[in-house]
Amino acid sequence: MDDIDEQIVSYLSNHGRASFREVGSHVGLSAPATKRRVDRLLDDGVIEGFAALVDPASIGWNTDVFVSIFARGNIPPDRIRTAVAKVPEVIAAYTVTGDADALLHVRVRDTRHLEQTLERIRQEEFVAQTRSLVVLSRLVERGTPV
């Protein structure tokens, strides 16, 4: 993981479909050399994959909610992970400091869909209480600054 790797990662974070030649020209390497580095970065897990960035609203997913989870007793993080991984509407989940045990980022189509999703989350035995913060507007969303 040297300086060139960082430049490659940075460039590919913003131009995920750029050709190796294009990436290489930005970091001063030939296309094959760039590809070898990208393959290694993928192998090492630095680059986890490639994705199209989709505007959720334009495909009908209009409601974002942050749900704080208050758990019964001491719950191992992996237990929470496996539980929320089964709910596709949970697009991110974290264990956090503070009064709550976990914070879920939930993305749903509408409030009816939110109700169903919250119901499903609350059915997990370890969930004692939930508190929802509805997102009014998404101001910024981007990747790690690198």
Next chain:
Amino acid sequence: MDDIDEQIVSYLSNHGRASFREVGSHVGLSAPATKRRVDRLLDDGVIEGFAALVDPASIGWNTDVFVSIFARGNIPPDRIRTAVAKVPEVIAAYTVTGDADALLHVRVRDTRHLEQTLERIRQEEFVAQTRSLVVLSRLVERGTPV
């Protein structure tokens, strides 16, 4: 935005570097037809771009924090947007219901870097108070379910 478009978007969310031929074979279209649809989806803003998904920890960004912003008086969301857009460590920002006015997702290298970033955020005149929730572990992180 028909059924095939949804399939294309769904496939590209998980295989951002797949060839048009490969995408087309999954949705029953030729490569040129697939490319035209993807170009249109980009034009229409449904697909905002393509990105490499980077594991932040492997490049030294080890600390995630959620920062609640309590604003002085009534602040228009755009004012908050322009303010936080200038801080690269803010990887996401939302206006939310509840007691806080905005919720920021901050990603930094370490706690020292966090201190600097919080200082910078607090310097905005409209920020009356902040409350930080430090992420202990990232359990799940993925895109819109589509």
Next chain:
DNA sequence: AGTGAAACCTAGAACCG
């Protein structure tokens, strides 16, 4: 809207400094 063909460019492997 769609397909198929042609020109051009890229990917991926082999080989060499």
Next chain:
DNA sequence: CGGTTCTAGGTTTCACT
């Protein structure tokens, strides 16, 4: 590590349906 070369395959435009 890096570059160069080569072949297979992808991208993109065009004519046509």
